[in-house]
Amino acid sequence: MQSEHRLRSRIRALSDGAATGLAVLSTLLVVAPLVAIFVYLIYRGASSISLAFFTDVPKPVGEPGGGMANAILGSAILLGVGSLIGVPIGISGGIFLAEFGRGTKLANAIRFTADVLNGVPSIVMGIAVYSLIVVPQGHFSAFSGGVALGIMMIPTVCRTTEEMLLMVPNAVREAALALGVPNWRSVLAITVKTASPGIITGCMLAFARVAGETAPLIFTAFGNVGWSARLDEPISALPLQIYVYALSPYDEWHRLAWAGSLVLIVLIVLAVSLVRYVTSRGVLKGAS
Amino acid sequence: MVAQAEDSAIRKYLLARGNSAVADRGFHWLMVLSALSIFGIVVLIASEMLVRSQLAWSKFGFNFFFKAFIDPYSKLPMYWDPVNGHFSALPFLYGTLVSSFLALLLAVPLAIGVAVFLTEMCPGALRAPLAFITELLAAIPSVIYGLWAVFILVPLLRERLNPFFIKTLGWTGFFGDDNPTGLGFVAAGIILAIMILPIISSLTREVMTAVPISQREAVLALGATRWEMIRMGVLRNARIGIVGAIILGLGRALGETMAVTMVIGNSPEIHRSLLANGSSMASVIANEFAEASGDLHLSALMEIGLALFAVTIVVNAFARLLVWAVTRGAPRQVH
Numbered sequence: 001m002q003s004e005h006r007l008r009s010r011i012r013a014l015s016d017g018a019a020t021g022l023a024v025l026s027t028l029l030v031v032a033p034l035v036a037i038f039v040y041l042i043y044r045g046a047s048s049i050s051l052a053f054f055t056d057v058p059k060p061v062g063e064p065g066g067g068m069a070n071a072i073l074g075s076a077i078l079l080g081v082g083s084l085i086g087v088p089i090g091i092s093g094g095i096f097l098a099e100f101g102r103g104t105k106l107a108n109a110i111r112f113t114a115d116v117l118n119g120v121p122s123i124v125m126g127i128a129v130y131s132l133i134v135v136p137q138g139h140f141s142a143f144s145g146g147v148a149l150g151i152m153m154i155p156t157v158c159r160t161t162e163e164m165l166l167m168v169p170n171a172v173r174e175a176a177l178a179l180g181v182p183n184w185r186s187v188l189a190i191t192v193k194t195a196s197p198g199i200i201t202g203c204m205l206a207f208a209r210v211a212g213e214t215a216p217l218i219f220t221a222f223g224n225v226g227w228s229a230r231l232d233e234p235i236s237a238l239p240l241q242i243y244v245y246a247l248s249p250y251d252e253w254h255r256l257a258w259a260g261s262l263v264l265i266v267l268i269v270l271a272v273s274l275v276r277y278v279t280s281r282g283v284l285k286g287a288s
Numbered sequence: 289m290v291a292q293a294e295d296s297a298i299r300k301y302l303l304a305r306g307n308s309a310v311a312d313r314g315f316h317w318l319m320v321l322s323a324l325s326i327f328g329i330v331v332l333i334a335s336e337m338l339v340r341s342q343l344a345w346s347k348f349g350f351n352f353f354f355k356a357f358i359d360p361y362s363k364l365p366m367y368w369d370p371v372n373g374h375f376s377a378l379p380f381l382y383g384t385l386v387s388s389f390l391a392l393l394l395a396v397p398l399a400i401g402v403a404v405f406l407t408e409m410c411p412g413a414l415r416a417p418l419a420f421i422t423e424l425l426a427a428i429p430s431v432i433y434g435l436w437a438v439f440i441l442v443p444l445l446r447e448r449l450n451p452f453f454i455k456t457l458g459w460t461g462f463f464g465d466d467n468p469t470g471l472g473f474v475a476a477g478i479i480l481a482i483m484i485l486p487i488i489s490s491l492t493r494e495v496m497t498a499v500p501i502s503q504r505e506a507v508l509a510l511g512a513t514r515w516e517m518i519r520m521g522v523l524r525n526a527r528i529g530i531v532g533a534i535i536l537g538l539g540r541a542l543g544e545t546m547a548v549t550m551v552i553g554n555s556p557e558i559h560r561s562l563l564a565n566g567s568s569m570a571s572v573i574a575n576e577f578a579e580a581s582g583d584l585h586l587s588a589l590m591e592i593g594l595a596l597f598a599v600t601i602v603v604n605a606f607a608r609l610l611v612w613a614v615t616r617g618a619p620r621q622v623h
Contacts, residue, residue, distance in 0.1 A: 015513075015515055024405060025401070026397065096322060120597060121542070123570045124593050219577050239546075246550065265432060269424065
């Protein structure tokens with residue numbers, strides 16, 4: 001009896017230790033690929049990056065040098081158009097969810113749809129925008145790429161805006177209304193302003209997410225080997241260029257792909273760290 | 289007295305703003321409209337893709353997803369033959385399912401392990417940096433995962449792991465040695481696993497933190513070890529939410545495009561071997577859409593896109609409901 005009891009506690013202690021060990025092991029296994037990706041990216045990227053990367057357009061195959069200046073400009077333009085579409089609509093949607101529709105069926109349905117839309121593959125956005133804009137226009141364009149990115153930003157911006165506005169205490173709203181401020185003004189100048197650091201980080205999160213998107217751009221922005229700043233022409237983008245170069249057989253282009261990835265990842269890590277910094281002082285949920 | 293009131297800033301302001309009812313109503317409707325645009329987007333995407341896939345739908349019907357054209361001479365199935373106009377989504381459905389299933393197989397135990405470690409075991413000082421690292425994993429763009437996979441993972445598989453798999457597990461038939469490139473379902477599954485890990489583990493963590501402390505204390509008070517407390521007190525209460533997190537990860541994996549396109553090998557065939565080249569629904573669209581060879585080809589690709597859209601919507605909606613059931617509802621009871 002005594003020994004059986006002792007055996008059982010031994011087994012229990014052992015399984016406890018095993019579970020702890022497995023949890024630690026799996027954490028290590030998850031951290032390992034990240035570290036591997038980062039170290040290798042920095043190693044390859046840093047050794048390939050140069051001033052020319054930021055100033056030159058791609059050179060024809062076989063010629064050394066060249067850069068991705070046009071892709072960087074293209075990404076900036078695409079993200080600019082995307083933000084112009086995604087940020088106002090997203091924020092307004094968030095304002096509706098938090099200020100007007102709280103608890104109504106409509107708001108719940110919209111919140112749910114936004115979450116679901118967040119999970120729609122970006123390639124689907126790409127072909128939808130292709131058939132919406134590219135087919136009627138008859139050519140690939142920077143505008144259509146921007147629209148695709150903008151649509152992808154809306155759900156993220158909308159949901160984070162809502163979460164942020166919900167954290168603004170009701171007393172602030174009541175104080176504004178008690179002073180006779182009209183509701184629209186109270187929402188914009190008081191509530192939204194109070195929550196603005198959080199809303200801005202939400203926008204940056206959405207921005208960082210779409211900055212690395214390639215799939216929706218293949219059939220909309222299409223890519224361009226030269227300079228282009230026109231909205232009605234195909235335009236290059238950093239992730240698109242990385243994709244094309246990664247699958248090419250030339251070492252010189254692989255080098256550029258690594259350098260481009262480094263630039264992209266630095267941009268994204270900066271944005272995410274900023275989000276992390278701001279949210280560590282508040283709460284920013286639902287923005288996975 | 290009256291004059292004084294009229295001079296005050298607030299009074300002036302109130303007079304200057306005029307009747308706010310119109311502005312208020314306008315503002316309200318503007319916000320409603322923006323929110324409704326989210327519905328609009330979903331409807332627009334669906335209707336646009338429905339219209340553009342009509343051609344393939346009317347030609348192949350439901351058989352598009354179930355049957356393939358059998359070549360009368362060689363007796364071999366011709367799944368995807370743009371030259372002769374034979375299209376079937378079968379190999380892409382297969383590729384998507386196999387790569388996503390492999391990814392879940394690898395990612396789920398790891399993700400739950402990480403979540404358990406972070407919520408229940410981790411020393412406080414380590415928690416924030418580790419959570420940050422898993423968050424960073426989620427923020428890396430797909431194309432960079434693909435780049436890494438092409439230059440590190442695929443060579444590694446080609447040189448070391450695949451020969452090992454073939455030698456030890458070749459007898460099962462799942463690890464054939466007819467593809468020397470290192471590309472294929474296994475490569476796609478591994479990179480997908482790395483990509484969906486963060487979302488599964490962060491949601492699992494969220495669900496586990498939603499389990500009330502009192503549940504843990506109650507189990508501990510009965511003399512349970514830490515693992516028994518986690519198993520009975522936490523995991524058991526959070527299981528519905530964890531299933532939701534896994535399904536959400538599945539939704540991600542189903543639609544993941546760039547990284548998969550770069551490593552899956554892109555051949556529209558069905559092989560039993562996991563080391564063979566394949567193609568997924570998303571990857572065939574990424575590869576062929578821009579240079580589709582005709583209306584029927586384009587339409588068939590649209591139909592695959594529509595199917596992907598429908599499947600991911602259903603999967604995501606289901607998963608969200610499960611996660612909500614746990615994190616929003618009242619604390620559940622131990623059975």
